Amino acid sequence: MAPPGLERILFTEEQIDQRIRELGAQISRDYHGKTLKLVGVLKGSIFFLTALARHIDIPLKVDFLGISSFSNKTGAPGVVRIAKDLDESIEDEDVLLVEDIVDTGFTLRYLLQTLAGRAPNSLSVCTFLDRNSRRIVQVPVDYRCFEIPDRFVVGFGLDYNQLYRNLGYVAVMKPDKGAVQH
Amino acid sequence: MALIAVSGHPGCRFEEVARISAQRLGFELLTQSRLRVLTDQEFGAERQIPDKAYPSLVTSILARLATEAHVVYCAVGGELQARHFGGMLRAHVVAPENIRVGNLMLDNRLERAAARQLLLELETQARVERKAKFGKTKATADLFDLVLNAESLTTEQMATLIETTVATTGLKERGYLSTAAEAQLQFQMRLKLARFGIVPPGHVTLRQKMFAHQSEEMFANLLDFYRIAWEYEPRSFPVQYDADGAVLESFTPDFYLQEFDLYVELTTMKQSLVTRKNRKVRLLRQLYPHLNIQVFYQKDFENLIFKYGLVERPVEA
Numbered sequence: 111m112a113p114p115g116l117e118r119i120l121f122t123e124e125q126i127d128q129r130i131r132e133l134g135a136q137i138s139r140d141y142h143g144k145t146l147k148l149v150g151v152l153k154g155s156i157f158f159l160t161a162l163a164r165h166i167d168i169p170l171k172v173d174f175l176g177i178s179s180f181s182n183k184t185g186a187p188g189v190v191r192i193a194k195d196l197d198e199s200i201e202d203e204d205v206l207l208v209e210d211i212v213d214t215g216f217t218l219r220y221l222l223q224t225l226a227g228r229a230p231n232s233l234s235v236c237t238f239l240d241r242n243s244r245r246i247v248q249v250p251v252d253y254r255c256f257e258i259p260d261r262f263v264v265g266f267g268l269d270y271n272q273l274y275r276n277l278g279y280v281a282v283m284k285p286d287k288g289a290v291q292h
Numbered sequence: 293m294a295l296i297a298v299s300g301h302p303g304c305r306f307e308e309v310a311r312i313s314a315q316r317l318g319f320e321l322l323t324q325s326r327l328r329v330l331t332d333q334e335f336g337a338e339r340q341i342p343d344k345a346y347p348s349l350v351t352s353i354l355a356r357l358a359t360e361a362h363v364v365y366c367a368v369g370g371e372l373q374a375r376h377f378g379g380m381l382r383a384h385v386v387a388p389e390n391i392r393v394g395n396l397m398l399d400n401r402l403e404r405a406a407a408r409q410l411l412l413e414l415e416t417q418a419r420v421e422r423k424a425k426f427g428k429t430k431a432t433a434d435l436f437d438l439v440l441n442a443e444s445l446t447t448e449q450m451a452t453l454i455e456t457t458v459a460t461t462g463l464k465e466r467g468y469l470s471t472a473a474e475a476q477l478q479f480q481m482r483l484k485l486a487r488f489g490i491v492p493p494g495h496v497t498l499r500q501k502m503f504a505h506q507s508e509e510m511f512a513n514l515l516d517f518y519r520i521a522w523e524y525e526p527r528s529f530p531v532q533y534d535a536d537g538a539v540l541e542s543f544t545p546d547f548y549l550q551e552f553d554l555y556v557e558l559t560t561m562k563q564s565l566v567t568r569k570n571r572k573v574r575l576l577r578q579l580y581p582h583l584n585i586q587v588f589y590q591k592d593f594e595n596l597i598f599k600y601g602l603v604e605r606p607v608e609a
Contacts, residue, residue, distance in 0.1 A: 216518040217518070223394075226394035226395060227387075246554070247520070247549075
């Protein structure tokens with residue numbers, strides 16, 4: 111049974127598993143003969159990245175990075191920066207940046223700019239969810255699991271106030287009642 | 293007055309350093325695109341400006357702006373323009389080839405080899421432009437007060453260094469350019485521009501960044517956070533004319549994002565007004581099909597600001 115605050119399930123565990131298997135096979139074909147480095151963006155992508163990695167059957171490395179988050183509450187939002195950097199260099203590596211969701215494209219644009227300057231051999235993007243309707247900055251998305259409508263979703267890594275990440279499925283938040291629990 | 297000239301090698305993203313510096317210092321940012329807008333306003337969009345007239349034209353516009361604000365100027369040859377003004381700081385951003393090639397890979401969706409080729413072309417283009425406008429192909433280090441390396445410094449750190457230098461040298465404490473000094477500069481520039489048949493500017497004014505709606509300010513903050521250059525209401529587009537060709541109605545999109553050549557309109561007003569705005573946008577798209585405009589309706593925008601923690605609860609999508 112879905113927790114309170116959720117309106118409906120958008121993608122079931124079975125649908126997610128099936129789609130990730132397909133994507134894993136496609137990535138394995140595209141990077142055949144190479145060693146792939148998956149770079150996950152904390153925290154949302156970790157669930158997707160680990161599931162995806164298990165269905166990629168070529169040599170694979172994993173690293174993570176995190177960026178500072180925007181908040182207007184202080185009145186001085188500052189600028190985006192790397193809060194947790196990669197542990198290893200990506201020079202001459204074939205890098206696949208793994209995101210939980212791409213919507214405006216702001217975050218992805220910043221990450222791509224940052225990583226491209228580190229001389230990778232190639233740099234591509236894989237996202238679990240793509241909310242294309244909200245795109246402001248056109249960014250390249252090479253692999254996507256699902257396109258989603260313009261609704262607020264949680265689960266499988268995506269959070270609301272840091273909760274719901276551990277759901278095995280993706281669900282749409284109730285517009286108003288979601289906040290009641292918090 | 294203070295004039296901070298920020299320039300750099302192609303692919304260095306020195307524009308970002310200029311923008312952050314201007315934001316932190318509270319200076320007016322004058323970019324190549326804004327300069328073009330001001331030039332068009334003063335001389336008409338159809339007028340071709342000869343390369344040799346360019347430095348005088350820029351100095352004339354800078355002088356006018358400098359009577360109202362301190363300025364961060366980010367365009368080719370800024371370090372040479374700056375010499376006309378007393379309180380100047382000239383900063384130059386450099387970076388190794390791999391950093392610059394990486395930026396171009398992303399901006400243009402290119403493989404490494406193609407990006408390297410593009411960099412060569414941009415460097416050639418910059419040399420040609422500099423030669424045509426300023427008679428020099430290179431900007432050597434002695435022309436600058438600060439040379440910053442983007443390999444080891446982030447854009448924020450570079451902006452901090454500029455900010456510190458401005459504080460150390462007391463540039464910010466200087467008054468704006470006096471009317472007398474401006475008049476003298478304008479006289480000299482007027483003489484030079486007259487040789488090219490160009491009437492000098494007479495009424496360049498600064499647009500204050502006063503937002504009509506709080507959501508626009510939030511959106512501007514969000515763009516700043518992601519280091520995306522923006523202009524607020526930079527241009528109006530006539531959408532309806534009367535029988536004599538006089539403009540009856542215009543549309544002014546809220547934001548222009550130069551890097552993406554994209555206009556953004558935030559529609560956060562009440563529903564009764566949205567219909568009218570929709571009609572204007574439709575007209576705009578019909579009349580200016582080449583224009584790239586994205587409209588954010590209230591619900592879209594609320595979701596966006598919710599995502600970035602600006603409101604406390606999710607809202608209806």
